[in-house]
Amino acid sequence: MTQPQEVIKYCPKCGSGDFIYDGSKSFKCQTCQFHFFINSxxxxxxxxxxxxxxxxxxxxxxxxxxxxxxxxxxxxxxxxxxxxxxxxxxxxxxxxxxxxxxxxxxxxxxxxxxxxxxxxxxxxxxxxxxxxxxxxxxxxxxxxxxxxxxxxxxxxxxxxxxxxxxxxxxxxx
Known part of the structure; x- marks a missing residue:
């Protein structure tokens, strides 16, 4: 359980738990719309x-x-x-x-x-x-x-x- 989608649970900008993983390489906060990408x-x-x-x-x-x-x-x-x-x-x-x-x-x-x-x-x-x-x-x-x-x-x-x-x-x- 080290993959980003298993570890990251909250939006780093607003702290919301409504931080959704898109299944490939990014998360998007449903509260503040912060878009976080998993880059190398x-x-x-x-x-x-x-x-x-x-x-x-x-x-x-x-x-x-x-x-x-x-x-x-x-x-x-x-x-x-x-x-x-x-x-x-x-x-x-x-x-x-x-x-x-x-x-x-x-x-x-x-x-x-x-x-x-x-x-x-x-x-x-x-x-x-x-x-x-x-x-x-x-x-x-x-x-x-x-x-x-x-x-x-x-x-x-x-x-x-x-x-x-x-x-x-x-x-x-």
């Missing part, structure tokens, strides 16, 4: 490869999917460009400085947080970094590891979108 939130993921051709993967430090493998990245802040968000997130999580980036692919995902499904569109960027000298886990990751793309255990990867992004990268190389 934007998130970014960085594909960073070392000189040995190994992909940098992180371990999630918090729910959802605590302890599982993930790509470094996170949510795009309001009014922030996806590229700027990628630079910010990689600095926050790993203390790395991105020097180049190239868009690779995007995939939809369902991110369940606090008992609520947030639909996301995850944008993947292939990134080069200045160096790995001062890299350390911080923010919402507990650790990191470099793994050859063909050796990644997809049962240990946190979400379908990250699996899809890694597979898209594997087709490129």
């Amino acid at each position: 939130a934007c998130a970014v993921a960085a594909l960073i490869v070392n000189d040995n051709g190994e992909l940098l993967l992180t371990r999630r430090a918090c729910e959802p999917n605590i302890g599982m493998l993930d790509l470094p990245g996170g949510f795009v802040d309001p009014m922030e460009r996806a590229e700027q968000s990628t630079i910010r997130e990689i600095k926050e999580e790993l203390n790395l400085e991105i020097t180049e980036m190239q868009f690779i692919a995007s995939y939809p995902n369902e991110y369940v947080f606090s008992g609520y499904t947030v639909f996301t569109i995850d944008l993947a960027f292939l990134c080069k970094v200045k160096n790995f000298d001062n890299m350390h886990a911080q923010d919402d990751i507990s650790g990191f590891e470099f793994i050859k793309p063909d050796d990644i255990d997809f049962n240990d990867v946190s979400s379908s979108s990250i699996k899809n992004i890694i597979n898209a990268y594997k087709k490129l190389i």
Whole structure:
């Protein structure tokens, strides 16, 4: 019971309980006529490869999917460009400085947080970094590891979108 129609019961504008789900992607308040759409939130993921051709993967430090493998990245802040968000997130999580980036692919995902499904569109960027000298886990990751793309255990990867992004990268190389 994490889908928006199962969680949202009252109009966020007037508080009325007469907030009707249309069955696809929006709610409409029968009292104040407020129309609320369920849209995808934007998130970014960085594909960073070392000189040995190994992909940098992180371990999630918090729910959802605590302890599982993930790509470094996170949510795009309001009014922030996806590229700027990628630079910010990689600095926050790993203390790395991105020097180049190239868009690779995007995939939809369902991110369940606090008992609520947030639909996301995850944008993947292939990134080069200045160096790995001062890299350390911080923010919402507990650790990191470099793994050859063909050796990644997809049962240990946190979400379908990250699996899809890694597979898209594997087709490129």
